[in-house]
Amino acid sequence: MIEAELEVVETPLEIAFHGMDHSDAVEARIRERADRLERHFDRIVSCRVVVEAPHRHGHQGKLYRVNIMIGVPGRELVVNRARPNSHAHEDVYVALRDAFDAADRLLEDHARKVRGDVKTHEPPLLGTVSQMYPDHGFAVDAERRQYYFHRNAVVGDYEKLEPGDEVRMVVVYGESPDGPQATTIEPTGRLGAGHREG
Numbered sequence: 665m666i667e668a669e670l671e672v673v674e675t676p677l678e679i680a681f682h683g684m685d686h687s688d689a690v691e692a693r694i695r696e697r698a699d700r701l702e703r704h705f706d707r708i709v710s711c712r713v714v715v716e717a718p719h720r721h722g723h724q725g726k727l728y729r730v731n732i733m734i735g736v737p738g739r740e741l742v743v744n745r746a747r748p749n750s751h752a753h754e755d756v757y758v759a760l761r762d763a764f765d766a767a768d769r770l771l772e773d774h775a776r777k778v779r780g781d782v783k784t785h786e787p788p789l790l791g792t793v794s795q796m797y798p799d800h801g802f803a804v805d806a807e808r809r810q811y812y813f814h815r816n817a818v819v820g821d822y823e824k825l826e827p828g829d830e831v832r833m834v835v836v837y838g839e840s841p842d843g844p845q846a847t848t849i850e851p852t853g854r855l856g857a858g859h860r861e862g
Contacts, residue, residue, distance in 0.1 A: 677711045684717040690756055697764040701734065704771035705778075710735035715756065728756045730763035734771065741774060743767045788832045788848070793825055793856070803831055803846060811835055813846040820851055828856015 677698050679691055694713050702708055716729040732743040743766045753759040791803040791811065800814050811833060815822040825831075834848035 676709075677713070680712070680714045682714060682716040684715065687756075690715060690760070693757060693760055697760065701764075701767060701771060704768055705736065705775040707737055708734055708771075709737065715760070717756075727751070727753045728759035729753075730759045732763055732767045734767060736771075736774060741767075741770050743770060788834050788850075790852070791831050791833045791846075793827050793829045793831060796825060796827060801825065801849075803833060803849065805833075809844070811844050811846045813849045817847055818849045818851075825849075825851065826856050830854035830856075 677695065679694055681687070681690075694715075698711050698713065701711065710733075712733040714729075714731040714733075716731070717726045718729060730743075734741040734743075743763050753762070789805055791805045793801060794804045794810065795802040798815075800812060803811050803813060805811070813833070818825060830852045832848075832850040832852055833846040835844050835846050
């Protein structure tokens with residue numbers, strides 16, 4: 665395994681070749697594309713690119729695999745372009761292009777989420793149904809905070825839901841003037857004391 669450290673740009677870049685000889689031309693192409701990643705997101709803390717040429721039997725030739733691991737604050741974004749059925753990837757430059765194109769899209773998506781362009785949902789939380797009406801209901805969490813939900817948000821049969829039933833809720837904030845809203849209500853199977861058997 666041959667590795668090269670890039671010290672010219674702010675983002676630390678690490679390049680590794682597996683199953684193939686080091687290529688200055690391939691490394692130059694990687695550096696060129698890696699430099700352009702910061703156009704999509706300017707807080708990249710690290711970038712590791714692994715180019716692998718797996719040994720192939722028969723007449724298929726070698727299909728290059730390119731993995732890109734991009735470190736951003738709080739997480740790592742990974743592109744794994746191991747498409748063994750794509751004969752275009754017998755050309756290392758095509759494999760690199762496809763991998764970096766995917767990395768560009770991944771960083772654009774990440775940048776949108778960081779800017780808040782994409783609504784991120786809270787993880788599901790447990791609650792208890794508190795009130796039921798013909799087309800909507802309310803549930804409360806352990807701190808007795810109340811969440812509105814529409815009948816269309818219920819996974820399963822809305823009519824079978826009763827006050828006291830335990831539910832998993834996916835909650836969004838700021839979308840309704842009436843406060844936080846549960847966009848998904850999924851019964852856990854733990855039923856309230858007043859539940860009617862049907």
